[in-house]
Amino acid sequence: MDRYAPRECAASLKVAAGQHSEPGRKPVNQDFHGLCLPGEPLLGSKGIAVALADGISSSNVSRIASETAVASFLEDYYCTPETWSVRKSAQKVLGAANAWLHAQTRQRHDPDRDRGYVCTMTVMVLKSTTAHILHVGDARLYRLRNGALEQLTEDHRVWVARGKSCLSRALGLAPQLEIDYHTQPLEQGDVFLMATDGVYEHVDAQDMAAAVAAHPGSLDDAARALAALAYERGSGDNLTVQIVRIDALPGRQASELGRYSLDLPCPPLLAAGQDFEGFRILDELRASSRSHVYLARDLASGGQAVIKIPSLDLRHDPAYLERLLTEEWIARRIDSRHVVRAWPAKGPRRYLYTASEYIEGRTLMQWMAANPRPSLESAIAIVEQIARGLQALHRLELVHQDLRPDNILITPDGTAKIIDLGSAKVAGIDELMHAGGHAGPVLGTAQYAAPEYFLGEAGTPRSDLYSLAAMLYQMLSGRLPYGPDAARARSRAAQLRLSYVSVLGRDREIPAWIDGVLSRALHPDPCSRTPELSEFTYALRHPAETARQGERLPLLERNPLAFWKGLSLVLAIALAALSLPL
Structure with missing residues (x-):
């Protein structure tokens, strides 16, 4: 959003919050809590983060653990890529905090985990209309809705004897961290309460609802009242309460890019010699039902750029306009010589368009037409470069979704570049628009699209791998692996009948052995497909290991049609045998 003029947006997430923490009857407060409410664009892309940690009483350094855990999360979470989902961002940050705390414990002279850098951790991230909850330990998160209180977290505590228990999971307790994660839809008026065991063991649901109702204008006072009530009832532990109330929710058009696409007018059709937004149009490169693409010169730098504007037919399609802006937004966040780069920002824009670097070359489709019988080495070299571009996307939790020969440019020096990102799925944006996890429409080209798209499933990196393998198959054979049958197979059973x-x-x-590599990468079932791009490209260069791997694959993965035919034959023989008279 750095290249568009900022504007105020009334339809944004608004909350009221209150917090209170005190040592209670203990000499030291080992709890730590925090809340970060950023401004735009982080409010839209990353959300509001609330965190609470409770150090274990047996350790004299657990205060350091809880403070470090909360402070590092609230700082590092907002440094993760905007393209990442909340889940990936939060889990990466919590995993790093866990590794650091566990390492600190191991470096102590007395590496007893009950005396180490250990704490519970409960995190809630409010993004758009969804609450993302991550939890480990025994602090609790409640939701108060319409007068009813519901506990949203599970205590990770094991009872070893009557009245005696210990944490089964906590931050810093073990090298590997298992985190509970789930989401909850938000409603206006929802109230979320986080509390440590020093509070919730001494107050009940009625007390919590009464405290919130008694202090609607000051949730700090409500949190303080709950801590005081727990103290009066004999709590001997630290007392920490956080309260967050949802005062306003964003509209369905939650994406900042979507809002900008509605604000900016579409430009008129351009012509050679025309000056436009600091560029001089040199030529029209292509025109289609989706867009008009022009070669332009930057009047300030003299460099050549590509300007893309929406076609006349799609200027009233908000979804397409948002995807057009998303294409450049993604390009600004990718650093790979095998992915097209966005043109340097020139300040606020008056029209809706995208600007990217101009790449001299020909598409992979044109290259295949000129090289109908390429050498295996040249084909693999191109695939390896495309794979490196895809890996740059996948590291940012992006799925291309429309990988095809027309979207790959081959430069005169043989460099392959992915040039079209208009159909890419961005996890961080997708969770705004599809909070329920449903896949959107298939945006890719049917001939190269992975079979799971035709079942309505969301794309994954394995979907991109399928498209890449289909292009290699076409380079080597001149045809597509399943022809038109893959697009016609609209059920899992029909897809399993596809014959490679x-x-x-x-x-x-x-x-x-190349055929074995391709057959696995082109498996109709993504779960049976080669799991990683790196494994696919490695297999293309290592025939001996690929052959051994192929020998170990079960028949179901090597040839599912033969497997099911064989199983049907065995069952038929068994039924015939059972029907024979004794």
Whole structure:
């Protein structure tokens, strides 16, 4: 959003918050809490973070653990990529905090985990209309809605004897961290209460609801009242309460890019020689039903850029306009020589368009037409470069979704670049628009789209891998692996009946192990597909290991159609045997 003029947006998430923490009857307060309410654009892309940690009483350094855990989370969470989902961002930060705390404990002279850097951790991130909850330990998070109180977290505590228990999970307790994660839809008026065991063991649901109702104008006072009540009832532990009330929710058009796409007018069709937004239009590169693309010169730097504007037919389609802006937004966050780069920002814009670097070259489709029988080495070299570009996307939790030969440019020096990001799925944006986890419409090209898209499933990195493998298959054979049948298979059963046709042919000298690599990468079921891009590209260069791996694969993965035919035959024989008279 750094290249568009900022504006005020009334439809944003608004909360009221209150907090209170005190040592109670203990000499030291080992609890620590915090809340971060950022401004835009972080409010839209990362949300509001609330965190509470409770140090274990047996350790004299647990105060350091709880303070470090909360402070590092609230700082580091907002430094994670904007493209990441809340879940990935929070889990990465909590995992790093856990590793540091556990290492500190191991470096102590007395590495007893009950005396180490250990604390509970409960985090709530409010983003758009969803609460993302991450929890480990025995602090609690409640939701008060319409007068009813519901506990949203589970205590990770094991009772070893009557009246005696210990934490089964906590931050810093073990090298690996298992975190509970779930989401809750938000409603205006919802009240969330976080509390340590020093409070919730001595107050009940009625007390919590009464405290919130008695102090509607000051949730700090409500938190203080609950702590005081727990103290009066004999609590001997630290006392910490956090309260957050949802006062306003954003509208359904939650994405900042979506809001900007509605604000900016579409430009008129451009012509050679025309000056536009600091560029001079040199030529029209192509026009389609989706967009008009022009070659332009930056009047300030003299460099050549590509300007893309929406077509006349799609200027009233908000979803398409948002995807157009998303394409450049993504390009600004990718650092790879195999992915097109956005043009340097030139300040606020008056029109809706995108600007990217101009890449001289030809599409992979044109390259294949000029090289109908490429060498195996040249084909693999192109695939490896595309894979490196995809890996740059996947590291930022992006899925391309429309990988095809027309979206790949080959420069005169042989460098492959992914040039179209308009259909990419961004986890951090997607969770705004599809909070329920439902996949959107298939945006890719049917011939290269992974079969799971036709079942309405969301794309994953394995979907991009399928498209990449389909392009290699086409380079080597001149055809697509399943032809038009993949797009027609609209059920899992129909997809399992798809029969992979070997890439090997009489007119080409292609090693058999390459066919094995492709058959696994092109499996209709993503769960049976090669799991990682790196594994796919490695297999293309290491025939001996690939052959051994292929020998170990079960028949179901190597040839699902043969497996099911064989199983059906065995069952038929068994039924026939059972029907014979004794």
